[in-house]
Amino acid sequence: MSAQAQDVGLDLGRRRSGGRRGRFRWMIYAGLLLATAFYLLPVYLVVVTALKEPAAITLADTWRLPETWNWGSFATAWEAFAPTLRNSLVLAVSATAGSALLGSMNGYILSKWRFPGANVVFPLMLFGMFIPYQAILIPLFQFLRDVGLYGDLAGLILTHVVYGLPITTLIFRNFYAEIPDEMLDSAKIDGAGFFGIYARILFPLSVSGFVVVVIWQFTQIWNEFLFAVTLTRQETQPITVALANLAGGEAVNWNLPMAGSILAALPTLLIYIVLGRYFIRGLLAGSVKG
Amino acid sequence: MLRHILALSVVLGFGLGAAQGELEIFSWWAGDEGPALEALIELYEADHPDTEVINATVTGGSGVNARAVLKTRMLGGDPPDSFQVHAGEELIGTWVAADRMEDLTPIFEREGFMEAFPDDLIELISTDEGIWSVPVNIHRSNVLWFDPDRLDEWGVSVPNGWGEFIDETCPALQDQGVTPLVVGENWTVQHLWESVALAELGNDDYSALFEGDLPWTDLRVVAAWETFGDVMACTNDDAAGLSWQQATDRIVAGDAAFNVMGDWAAGYKVTTLGLEPGTDFGWAASPGTDGTFMLLSDSFGLPVGAPNRAEAIQWLELVGSKEGQDAFNPLKGSISPRVDSDLSLYNAYLRSAAEDFASDAKVGSLVHGTAAKEAFMSEFATVMEIFLSTGSADAAANAAQAVATQVGLGE
């Protein structure tokens, strides 16, 4: 039992064989470069706009490099966004940890302790990850009010833990399904019970599963907006809400929303760049069966 | 690793503990309108150094985003200590009707507000059961803005009525490649509508619309929509993408000649852009509304269940005081409703607005929550959309009547 078994054939590793020659190879690269331009132009625009003096930002000179580099935008944006970045961090870290741990336990139970009704319960759980959250919004904040968590970051954390359960359960269930039952049987013979099997066999093998789930959940929660905008108050606002308010408000100077966008994007982008492999795996696992 | 993450979150999470003596003020005054509120907060902090003031702002044109957030908080049982609310129906029809506000009559009596504020304003914030907020300013909605030097350059003058604007001013400007009238996102178009409707209907019929005494399908109202359509034909085609400040910038830049905006535009021009009233920019009552002051008033109220009620009451006392109002209004670009305010502190525009306020007939603004209940005002955006997409005055009139019936306008 090793990483191979956990790897459910979702990697995008290069295909080795199969030669392709031809006079049209330049067209392939032309196409790829064109696409690269499409994906990167906005990045260029964001960065140069963020680095311009507010007065130097005119629509006509949008694409020009700044004449003086105004790093101050980031200082201002940092000052404005630091509290919301901290909220986002607390939120994403706690809710990710909570939903990953519960999801791991659920995945273990659903894949290794089959009991009657599981085939009905599991799809009912999964449906929860597809619903438009508008359909639960009004009762949700009534509920949070009744338990005294409305406006508190803890309320938002609870919300994200619960609505994260379907996807984390799904990923862990598929992940643990690859671990042969024989391993569990031998542990049972050794006298291991429910928790013993989890602690001694599954949990130690779960590292890459946790990485996938943690990346996925962290990204989703960090980026979420609807709950964030309806369940928070000023002091508990995550970065997405602050950014939407700044950019959608009456800001006339575009350097700040652009610098703010970069700050809001950096954490998830870093994760993507450093742990891209696991990121892709989480993304493919999102399509139910993978 | 997970243990570390949890530990980290615990450490960060419990940093949020409440300080001794807090006061949370909820408003939509950020950015350009922020300094005025900050001046008021500084005054408060000078008097109450132990209280930490939380300045909770949600930006977005004319408070639409802020009001949505406020509602989720109020429904969530998490009211701020005091929040900004437009005097009139937005206060009475939404919050007082739902029994979510505290009666402020004792404060009014104790602080002498009864004498300090004009009676017709107190009427706007009162019901038979009490007085429900403290007004901090008066804004005028029906103001036409322009740059006098540029008008001379283009050879046009301030139109006396919308007819003149449509027939003469508009084509003259269009021939020179100038946008005759600049509008921005949805609410600024509605803002223009209320000025046009006021001019076309006159004060009594305009007010009767919101009291349910004049049907929206009346021929006079349909005719007002038609005029409005002609006016819209003189506006820019990229309206939806502009905030009101960006629309104002077009006049400053000389791309457009006029706009109709509330007089917070004067605050923006003076405080943010550093322009001189009278020379760098000019103003007039919007065409056909001379002698009428379409007003809106920002006020602060005390929600039931405010967590720091004592501090909130101190805040409201300051908001209504002469000292507080004269610190706030010159920066905000609004006039103080107090009859004893010190006019020498105010700029040329505001002094003229104060004169008009004292002498003009007064009607309430629709878009800014004074005249009609919020359910109507909010759906009026849809009515406007129907008009803009069909171009049919009849369709708009029918839709407006349907909304009026549905929400029980004037009941």
Add this chain to the structure above:
Amino acid sequence: MRTNDRLVAFLMLLPSLVLLAIFVYGFIGRTAWVSLTNWGADATQALALNPELAFVGLENYRKLFTGLIDVRFRQDLVNTFFFTLFFLLGTLGLGLGLAILLDQKVRFEAVFRTIFLFPFALAFIVTGTVWRWMLQPSGGVNVLPELVGLPALEIRWLTTREQIWQFDWNTVPAFLAAGAALAFAYAAWRAWGTGRRVRAGVHGILTLGLAGWAATGTPGVTLLPYPEPHGFNVAFVGIVIAAVWQLSGYTMALYLAGLRGVPEELREAARVDGASEFGVYRHVVLPLLGPITLSAMIILGHISLKIFDLIWAMAGADNATTDVPALLMYLRSFRANRFAEGAAIAIVLLLMVALVIVPYLRSSLKGEVRR
């Protein structure tokens, strides 16, 4: 011992089940109930701490589909339809194209892949903010041609009010019936092919019936007593571009995984048979990508039905030309205080998503259960 462990397992699962039962089904049930009440019709109750609600049946739904003012909701449905259509075409087309290009043993494949997929890591709010700046009327994309000496574009990306492909709302049942007729015709053809004559006959009759009903103008069903034009709001083009920018990397990754899963022997065999490289894709590779396309359509389709933050950040919450039901629900509830109508919109949205997701969940789990 074993029974005991089973009990422990169930008890450990129970908290999650209870939480989901409450947060998903309990809350949906509550929203459904709210949608059958008058919450918001009476201002004294709208924002009361504990509003008293009265049951009004399906009145809120009736208003949504037939009310004069709710033309906005109906246009929102049309907006969602067109947005979903072009968003799917864009992400699937671009994703497949890029995957095929990357499948040609190109250099720096990993670099390209990283670039194509990175927007997926961003928040819709970030994407929306950035593209709003890209699509400013006299800047961004519009002035790009100037860099190479061409005249600037004059496209009003997000602010145009132009509406094309107009149709009357009353013809919607005819379109739906025609669509259903096509589906039944296909089913009949499949049944005939597999020798199930009776089933083919039933489906055939249904096809003819539906087609006839649609062709004669759907007698018996009148949605509105007057014609109501709807169409494709061109302002959505900008939003589709931003959404495709963000999510085409996802389909690229899905398709690339699929392409890598096609055994090389199959391709080789086709080449030996004399197929051109194009022919190999056309006849061997692409047919194998069908299931991936279907999954991607469903995942992206439900995202596009729910699209909310992107439009909020790009065009603002109250720009009616770029409105969708998810936004209208928010506006109705929290701007107009009409919570019951907001809830009705949410339930309609939920039903639309369920229509896509439930069959998908059924079919993708059915295989597993048999295993």
